[in-house]
Amino acid sequence: MRILLLCSSFNGLTQRAWLELRRAGHDVSVELALSPEVMLEAVQLAKPDLVICPFLKEKVPAELWRGQRTVIIHPGPPGDRGPSSLDWAILEGAAEWGVTALQAVEEMDAGPIWAYRIFPVPAGPPRKSALYNGPVADAAVELVLEVAAKAGDPAFVPEPLDYARPEVVGRLRPAMRRADREVSWAEPTAEVVRRVRAADGSPGGLAELCGMRVRVFDVYPGPALAGTPGTVAGRREGAVLVHTGDGSVWVGHLRAEEPGAVKLPAVSVLGERVAEAQERPGYSEITYDRGDGVGVVSFDFYNGAMSTDQCRRLAAALRYAAAQDTRVLVLRGGEVFSNGIHLNVIEAAPHPELEAWTNINAINQVCRELVWCTGQLVVTSVGGNAGAGGVMMGLGADRVIVREGVVLNPHYRTMGLFGSELWTYTLVRRVGAREAARLTGEALPIGAREAVELGLADRAMAGSRQAFERSVLEYAERLAADPGYGRLLAAKQAARDADERRRPLEAYRVEELAEMSRDMFDDRSGFRQAREAFVHKRKADRTPPHLAVHRELSGTSLPGASHM
Template sequence: MRILLLCSSYNGLTQRVWTELREDGHHLDVRLAHDEAAIRKAVETTRPDLVLCPFLKERVPEDVWRGQRVVVIHPGPLGDRGPSSIDWAITDAEPVWGVTALQAVEEMDAGPIWGHRTFPMPAEPPRKSAVYNGPVADAAVELAREVVAKAQDPAFEPQPAESFGDAVIGRLRPTMKQTDRVFSWEDPTDHVLRRVRAGDGAPGVRSELAGVALSVFDAHRGSATPGAPGSIALRRHGALLVRTGDGAVWIGHARIPGGVKLPAATVLGGALEGALDEVPESLERPTGPSDGYREISYRRVGPDGCVGVVRADLYNGAMSASQGHRVAAALRHAAAQDTKVLVFEGGEIFSNGIHLNVAEGRPDATVESWRNINAINDVCRELLTCTSQLVVTAVGGPAGAGGVMMALGADTVLLRRGAVLNPHYRNMGLTGSEYWTYALPRRVGMADAVRFTRDCLPVGAAEALRTGLVDEVLEGDRTAFDEQVVEHAVRLATGDGYAAALAAKQAAREADELRRPLETYRVQELAEMSRDMFDDRFGYARLRHEFVAKAKDTSFDDPTIARSVREATAEVEAPPVVAEIAG
């Protein structure tokens, strides 16, 4: 079937629908819907059998939806309408939420129904991105397949929402404004968490800390400390512990008006002087109890603690230079323990490589980028050179660029079905590092390594498994995935073949080192990256700035995704491909 994905942005959900439906054998085109003229041009150019809109903010023109089957996937249950669906669901502590596939009509989100799903919402206030990238995305992909199947059935007719009776649990809600999000630091912790997490990612919630007006993001429950609500009790790296009416919350990120979203302590800067009335810094260690906010942690699981798990739960999957140093230290700590298997896992997003916001927020953005890539290289080296244990990476959420290459440093890569990989750097004007010229070809071969890094296309679970990019794909939600990862690691640690597997790993690493020392890959990659960053030969500075500033996405205005991605960077020379770097 010929399907047009019409979207406001080629976001993670759209990429996932694209990869899944392609695996089903359908022909897909992607176009961005900036305005009515763009929508009309997209339909006229592609002449699809079905227009599917997994992420669409714009209204579909009447002449398009009257002349073409246009189905919108809306992140709300039957009857829900409006652009702030998930924000309201979190704010109002809805116990059940859902996703609905409906036909486009004059009124947005009001058309007849093609299908719907519901799911329970967690009692603990969830982050908006966790809901969207988790149960909403899972349900949306199921609905996309259902819509495609129904579109091929000549007898199918979508039904009005009112015909579903008691299943209609949603209603029309307005766009959520800052006045709807407002909170006081004197409010209970749960109230503050809900407000901040409902606005996480964008637009945040306006507030004030240390006398500075800002928007806050990335809230985590903290331990209560005596003091006035709104005062700052502790600083842990970039996060600040702020007292509430009945406890405290950690605020990980913030943004001043017109500024860049950065770690909260960085945003406040000098305003923190005198604002911390207790211990100025709470040191984070790879072991020890958590009080609700710990980016990097280590725990032992399994019989006799045979498996060590390092978790790097980094906001939006971005790893700054300082975070990279801390993750590398945690991995060294884990490798020194008397465990048999080391598991490295990420948070909601596994990793997207360097922290572009932190780099952009520095006056020496290029130098900070250089520090950043070197710190992440150190993380990759710890994974690649750990020969005292078997190493497993658990990719439970999406990964991109250096984050994908980082995962490949393990002996076994486990992927949660639904997590999309983007193993390329070109959309940011970089040739890449993270030992990728060693790790990628040894897994997938030179031909696929060139294809993955050249074409700038997302890779779904089926293709990742088929090509050897990952070793196993696990089903279920994130909780089920994490449990299966531990079970897998315990089986490795306690199985009869453990000693032989470890010996084979050690022999292979020694042979690879004799053939070509590992550090030569890093040196050669960084030689290219130095030109990317300091000479700016492929437009890294501009692309980084546009990404951080959330500049309008102009990708996918041409017939194929590959060509569209190239068009987005058409003003820059094509970077060397993997074959030229890896030799």
């Protein structure tokens, strides 16, 4: 079937839909919904059998849905309507939520229902981004495949929206207002956390902190401290500890409420206002746990971005773990495994190019620690999406395990970078030079199963992130107890020594950095413009040609350059 994906951005969910539909044998093309005219032209060029909108903020033009079957994937249960569905679900503490596939009609979210899924909502509460990228995305991809199958059945007719039906449990909800986002530090910690997480990662909670109006992100409950609500009680690893009505809350990231401000670690935004705040325990982005044979270095960096400081701390943690008397070392990522260097911190630095250079050298040290850990077998646990240097960093391990549903983007091209993270060694070692050139040149996402088929990863495991992490730990424990462990470790050490004699790891690093210096300092491939567009969320002015297959085949393109 010929399917056109209309979307506001080629985000993680849209990428998963694209991957799964193609894997199911469908002919899939993508168009960004930049305007009604662009959407209509895309349909005229693609001549699809079906239009699916996995992530669409814009209204579908009437001329389009009247003449073409168009299905919207809405992040709410049957009957739910409105643009702030997940925000309300988290803020109001919904015990379960859903995703609905519905046909586009004049009234938004009111069309006939093709299919739906219901799932439990963690009591946590979860971040909106975690809910969206986790159970919502899993359900949405199932629905996309079901919709494609039903579209091929001439006897199928979607069910009209009928609030009298028992499964239609939603309702029309208004868009959240600024007042709904306002955070009062005098509220109990649980309420502060819930309100911020209902807006995380966009647009964030609204609050005043240290005399600044800020957007608040990335919060965790802190200790039961007594103090004036809204005052800073301490700091640690870029986060600040803020007094609440009944305790405290750790705030990891802030964005000043002013034009052009960038989301950054809280300490960076507050600056001198928290210079005298004392260091407090109880918050850490990196942890180390060990059993008899397995040590686990866990890191959870917000949105998968890795600043210079974070990379240095992670490299130190890996050195410590490698020096322990365990047999297997597991590197475990968080909600997002890693997206490489921290573009926001780079953009906000006094000298962005110099900060980018320092950052890439720091993440390279993390990669080096993984490759040179020859006293243990190393397993990378990729439970969340990864991109660019984040993918390449994980390839330094002996075994790479990915969770089914994870999307990997093993390329740097869209950011105007050659790339480093020792990819010219680790990626080529896994997939060969020709396949490495294709992956980095095509700049397309790959799914977990494709990663295993290519040799990029060793195994794909199903389940929630928590279930996946348990499975990886059990795998590592079996590896540590394997009677042939000594032989495996000796073979690893011999292979590393042979590779080093053939060409030192330092040679790969130096060659990659020579290319990166031209990208970062000479801006030969548009890194500065691409970075600015990404950080400031500038809207793309066309769909990337490698995604808009219908335009490539027709010879029709839109003017302008893509910032995707």
